[in-house]
Amino acid sequence: MKAVGxxxxxxxxxxxxxxxxxxxxxxxxxxxxLGPGKIRLMELIGEKGSITAAGRAMKMSYRRAWxxxxxxxxxxxxxxxxxxxxxxxGGGAALSVLGQRIVTLYRxxxxxxxxxxxxxxDELAGYxxxxxxxxxxxx
Amino acid sequence: MKAVGxxxxxxxxxxxxxxxxxxxxxxxxxxxxLGPGKIRLMELIGEKGSITAAGRAMKMSYRRAWxxxxxxxxxxxxxxxxxxxxxxxGGGAALSVLGQRIVTLYRxxxxxxxxxxxxxxDELAGYxxxxxxxxxxxx
Numbered sequence: 269m270k271a272v273g274x275x276x277x278x279x280x281x282x283x284x285x286x287x288x289x290x291x292x293x294x295x296x297x298x299x300x301x302l303g304p305g306k307i308r309l310m311e312l313i314g315e316k317g318s319i320t321a322a323g324r325a326m327k328m329s330y331r332r333a334w335x336x337x338x339x340x341x342x343x344x345x346x347x348x349x350x351x352x353x354x355x356x357x358g359g360g361a362a363l364s365v366l367g368q369r370i371v372t373l374y375r376x377x378x379x380x381x382x383x384x385x386x387x388x389x390d391e392l393a394g395y396x397x398x399x400x401x402x403x404x405x406x407x
Numbered sequence: 408m409k410a411v412g413x414x415x416x417x418x419x420x421x422x423x424x425x426x427x428x429x430x431x432x433x434x435x436x437x438x439x440x441l442g443p444g445k446i447r448l449m450e451l452i453g454e455k456g457s458i459t460a461a462g463r464a465m466k467m468s469y470r471r472a473w474x475x476x477x478x479x480x481x482x483x484x485x486x487x488x489x490x491x492x493x494x495x496x497g498g499g500a501a502l503s504v505l506g507q508r509i510v511t512l513y514r515x516x517x518x519x520x521x522x523x524x525x526x527x528x529d530e531l532a533g534y535x536x537x538x539x540x541x542x543x544x545x546x
Contacts, residue, residue, distance in 0.1 A: 287436025288433065289434040289436075290434075291432040291434060292431055293429070294427065294531065295428045295430060296426060296532070297428075299536065300539075342536065343536060345536050370531065370534065373530055374527075374531075376524070377429070377524040380523040380524045381431065381519075381520030381521075385516040385519045388512040388513075392433065392441075392509065392512050395508075396438050396482065396483055396484070397481065397482060397483055400437035400439075
């Protein structure tokens, strides 16, 4: 028997669903926003101890990495990224205690958001086309 | 007594938190992604019955609105947006049943994501600076 009316039956899982991922962005109005780019940059600064190296790992220009760090350091009560000047290596960078806390909170929000939405998430995945088309434009 | 070590006490709510908003983006790997832009465009197409009018309401070029519609129509098993050609008005557009369902599911994920993360959300808001700085760069 063939289905009529379509799209209303419980959908089956497909290949695409295993690649599905929820990303969040927290918008603070006039304070700006925290999204996956800033958070990943902070995590990489924590790992690499350098803003330049962290930016490079994200294929980001030196200038852009520093602009993001500057924006992050103005957004909250205290700087999230601390820089040390001097030394032959040109100084390094590290996350402050608040910086580490902000990253943790962001990842917590992301994890609970993903866990909270299993049912609609699975239904959405079931509607994906069988053949992914190329060249999707963002957003 | 002054707090030492900072950032570990339960933070107070501030002005910024009332403006806080969670936005989600669902990434489907090779199938592309669904974010606030595509969803808003679909909602406006549903309201206005026209892709051009919906794009205009988002200050989006005619070309970009149509590219997004095309991407959306290839992403799932069936088109999400149906267009009618002909007539003196040049034809209109409407959301298909599946299109309406996708918008509903996206908004459900967004609502449950927001509801699930109240505690970390509030803590994050409490750390915002008192004076929002201007010119934050995105992401």
